[in-house]
């Protein structure tokens with residue numbers, strides 16, 4: 001139970017603000033118990049004075065009082081139960097929001113190491129399990145403890161000798177609970193893990209449906225789901241069997257207690273030491289005593305199950321974001337877009353070697369810097385450092401001379417637009433997808449950005465125009481169209497620094513060519529760091545960085561590199577013959593127009 005205590009200590013502070021409501025719930029339980037006790041005594045009165053004596057006059061007063069007490073009990077019970085649910089759900093709401101907020105700050109490698117379905121399970125089932133530990137657990141235990149003591153006291157007050165005899169059997173409940181709690185807890189944890197695994201398999205399979213169908217993987221996917229579903233079934237059946245065994249055992253113990261009361265009662269009545277009404281009242285108090293004693297017995301089971309959930313949430317909360325907002329942030333300034341990378345080395349958490357080693361370069365405002373190199377050289381890693389998904393282990397990156405670690409994250413990301421390889425789509429309308437570049441933008445601004453990104457035409461041709469709904473994995477728009485929506489989004493953001501990671505990757509040459517002009521307009525006047533294998537743009541770049549195995553092998557203009565860098569000429573390959581002499585300033589004069597047989601051609 002040490003784990004339960006720790007979990008409780010960790011999550012209890014979240015009940016701040018709701019504790020008085022929890023007290024009100026317990027108060028409602030107290031009033032309900034008093035009402036129940038009054039009903040029992042009125043019932044005894046009715047039995048002895050009205051029923052046994054056959055007197056109608058002795059009926060009305062206790063009957064009226066009983067009705068009044070029952071109405072009060074019902075009202076208080078309703079209030080207490082509604083309030084308990086409301087308080088519990090508020091806790092779940094707050095905890096889920098807190099955990100979700102934390103998870104959103106976690107670094108990319110965290111999401112690569114955890115399956116999405118498992119995270120979904122933690123944010124749903126496990127969050128609710130903690131509520132069972134903290135809110136329902138506390139309220140339930142306080143209420144059950146009070147009820148147990150209260151009804152025990154009532155039974156003692158009626159007949160202390162009979163009560164003591166029945167209490168002797170009480171430890172049997174606790175013994176039964178102790179015997180089962182560990183195994184039920186383990187089954188419930190296995191069930192949760194299997195639940196997460198099922199969600200993961202379903203999500204991965206449906207997300208990869210093209211691979212599944214194209215490569216006839218249907219049976220493999222079904223086998224995967226079957227394996228996880230069977231694990232879930234085993235855990236669920238084991239849990240249900242154990243709970244059922246526990247419940248049935250408790251039923252038998254209860255029957256034993258009831259029979260002892262009746263046996264003793266018959267003895268007492270036959271000896272004239274007890275009325276029938278008193279016996280029934282006594283039996284009722286003992287009957288009311290069982291549910292709270294049972295729920296106290298089950299407390300161990302609830303705690304074990306809830307602790308399993310709490311451990312999985314704690315693991316999420318203990319994962320640390322890789323970057324933090326500076327403690328003393330620099331005030332915002334009008335960013336010009338000078339990017340300086342100085343002696344930067346970086347190793348991914350848990351990786352055994354550096355992905356970037358001692359990289360240094362500078363991009364002046366408005367320049368186009370191309371980053372090229374073989375696959376796995378570290379190019380995309382550079383983009384994650386420039387947009388501060390990670391901080392370098394050594395060296396520093398500066399924006400207008402200010403280290404990124406001193407710049408508030410929100411301000412940095414407002415001023416550094418990322419266009420990643422994979423087009424990111426929000427579940428919403430086309431308009432909302434563009435607007436997220438600058439929330440609150442007007443329709444006119446959105447349309448201007450879409451026109452500039454050569455997206456307006458095809459958007460207005462959609463059935464609902466800008467109100468057409470799209471979602472991740474949408475089929476409503478082609479890859480090239482989605483990329484133009486992403487460009488419109490970046491246009492609207494109007495950030496002075498652009499980081500483009502293979503903007504034409506995955507597009508065919510026609511689609512790639514359709515985004516050439518929009519990209520040129522987007523890059524114009526902005527510092528652009530473009531990661532690309534497509535070296536058709538090389539002659540126009542202000543500088544090209546050649547990265548190899550995490551190191552900056554060489555940096556220079558296309559012409560300089562062609563004369564001195566063997567690795568670069570190898571990368572240029574077929575382009576070397578076709579590439580024209582470099583345009584003098586890195587701008588389009590003399591630049592070759594794309595030809596139909598070209599691979600993607602990007603030029604400013």
Ligand SMILES: Nc1ncnc2c1ncn2[C@@H]1O[C@H](COP(=O)(O)OP(=O)(O)OP(=O)(O)O)[C@@H](O)[C@H]1O
Nearest residue numbers: 109112348351355374375376377378379380381382
């Ligand atoms: N999350 C990660 N954890 C550990 N290592 C990683 C991670 N991401 C990338 N790496 C490693 O870092 C190195 C550089 O990867 P990176 O993605 O930056 O290469 P790249 O040059 O962009 O490749 P490509 O052109 O194929 O996209 C590779 O060896 C890769 O295996």
